[in-house]
Amino acid sequence: xxDWGDKSGGNCYNQTTPIEDPDFWGSxxxxxxxxxxxxxFSKSRVPITLLNITQLSSYRKDAHTxxxxxxxxxxxxxxxxxxxxxxxxVHWCLPGLQDTxxxxxxxxxxxxx
Numbered sequence: 369x370x371d372w373g374d375k376s377g378g379n380c381y382n383q384t385t386p387i388e389d390p391d392f393w394g395s396x397x398x399x400x401x402x403x404x405x406x407x408x409f410s411k412s413r414v415p416i417t418l419l420n421i422t423q424l425s426s427y428r429k430d431a432h433t434x435x436x437x438x439x440x441x442x443x444x445x446x447x448x449x450x451x452x453x454x455x456x457x458v459h460w461c462l463p464g465l466q467d468t469x470x471x472x473x474x475x476x477x478x479x480x481x
Contacts, residue, residue: 379451379452379455379457380429380430380432380434380455380457381434381435381451381452381455381457382434382451383429383430383432384430385430386427386428386429386430386431387426387427387428387429388427392426392427393423393426394423394426396422396426397422397423397426402418402420402423405418406418417476419469419472419473419476421469421472424468424469424472425460425465425469428460428464428465431460431461431464431465432455432456432457432458432459432460432461433456433459433460433461434451434455434456434457434461435447435448435451435454435455435456436461
C-alpha cells in the first residue's frame with residue numbers, strides 16, 4: 369500500500385514489521401474526526417476519554433490475516449500463488465494487536481480511574 373511506502377501497489381502480504389514513523393497517519397485515519405471528538409469530549413460535563421485504537425492499529429501493517437484465513441471459501445492454489453491480489457489487509461489477526469487494545473483498556477479502567 370502507498371500508506372506503507374510501497375509504490376508498486378503491493379499490500380500487507382509479507383509485511384513483517386510495524387511502521388515506526390511517529391508522525392504516520394494512515395489514509396483511513398481521520399484527523400478531522402479525531403479533532404471533532406476531542407472538542408466535543410472536552411465540553412462534556414461528564415469525563416469522557418477516547419482510546420484511539422484506530423491510529424494505534426494503523427502502525428501494524430504486519431498484523432493482518434493476509435492469506436492465512438478462510439475467506440468466503442478456502443483460497444485455491446492459484447489464488448495463493450497471487451497473494452498481492454488475494455491477501456486480506458482489512459481484518460486484524462495477530463493476537464498481539466488485540467492484546468494491546470485490551471491492555472490499554474484494562475490500564476485505563478483499573479489504574480487511571
